[in-house]
Amino acid sequence: MSGARRLLILGGIALALWGMSYGLWYAVFAEHQALDGIGVSLATGFGAAAEKNSVASQAALDQYREAKYRYDRQVDVHGHWIGLAMLLIVLGIGFDRIGFSQRTKFLLALGLLSGAVLFPFGVLLQTFSHGGFPRAVAIAGSALVIGSLAGVVLGFARGETLAQSSRN
């Protein structure tokens, strides 16, 4: 198994395990409470509106916005870590078909793995801070994944061309 392939396959399975552990922890200890919080704040907001109490209604909806913001990101993190991990494993399995040098393949694999770790991590950081840094981490991670994947597509195309010419 080449270095690039090993990095993608072992890194991908480790990331899938990490994503599953996070999902399991979240399902057991956080999700039900988070959903409950979203429901209660929404109901409180409209309940206060029924009592014609605009201030209390607005305060409850502010709580709803914050709880929903956190919940959406926590679920996205779980899904994206596992989804990206599966992509790493599949690409790792077929990585020998890429028509680039071992060094370029390793760099592409490194870009994919670091992007797959960073992107959801940046999204997770957004649940702690609304500042620019978490968003920058998420954007950098997704740019790494997309850029490396575009390189992989080119590599597959080049590999096919090379294989075709060697068959002829």
Add this chain to the structure above:
Amino acid sequence: MAVSPSSSIGINFRNMSNESFAPLSARRLLVLGGIGLILAGMIFGDIFAVFVLHQNAAHVGASLSAAAHAALAGDAPTVLASFQNVGGFLENRGTKVDTHVHMIDFGYLALMLAILQPWVGFGEALKKRLAWVFLFGAGLLPVGVFLIHYVGLLYAPLQYIGWASVFADFGGLLVLLATLVFLLGLLKRSATEQPGRVADNLLADRSASARLLLAGGVLFVLIGFLHGAYYAAVDLYRHEALDYSILSKMSAGAAASNTAAVESALVDYGQFQGDKAVKIAAHAHIIEFGLLAMLLAFFQPYVGLSERWKRRWALVLLLGSVMLPVCVLLELQGGLIAGGLADFGGLLVIVASFAMWMGILRYTGALDASAGEAR
């Protein structure tokens, strides 16, 4: 789907070693179980999309409307009752989506682990046990999640978590543990292996159908990522702001007894939810189908059909994989026609996956028969 004895399928049977695909071997269990899970998840998803999704969205909308009108009328108890209904409908929808997604993703993971079996440095007996544990957990989690809505907190062991959740989480834990042990097996082999010692002819296949699926799959994943990046840059924060501002408008309208503001906010909220749902669904589906195409590309040598039919099914799968997300995106403008075409696209993917699964079953049958004759 005719196959002549002298076609490429016959050559494949002679060339393929049956050692790595022996009856009830870990690889065979994971391949057949994995594709079975994917098919079950997709069929469930299609049934859900046709018979539950839109009806459920209508119920959520009606309950939210009832809550807003109750707030307008100053009826707080009805507001609470309506939101309990909204919660119930959302839980019904959420658990069904989770069932669909987890079943399919566990199927993908099973297929990946199947491909990696020759690199797992354990004996076949342990690998087989791990495959069974994985598949049991992969079946238990979605069933548990599906039952959450129906079992609820009946005799619940914890304040927030019912028995269905407990079993679902236990299923997830089994999958996690089995995957962890497979990873340890890979590391064990990787530490002792000489470079290039493990050869697997499953990965050497460069048939037209395999190349078509691999190229199409990678392309779909890339398009899905670009669409996701576009969504994050243009729509994500706008949608979050809309969610808050429309609900604020609705509650403020109710507090001020402004019926027109409440009605207008209800219409806006319905449109916003639809816009958000189709964009997220299109993003998720094109990536999932891309991954499926790439995975199935590696299993083409095990599909016991002629090369021509393998190519046809590959094309059907790719066509369905494009149709579903594109038509889902067009659902807001195209209405029922686009929705129907999206469901048809999903059906094409299911039929093509089923045909490949049958081809693999056919291959295993021929393999076992030839092994029996040899004995």
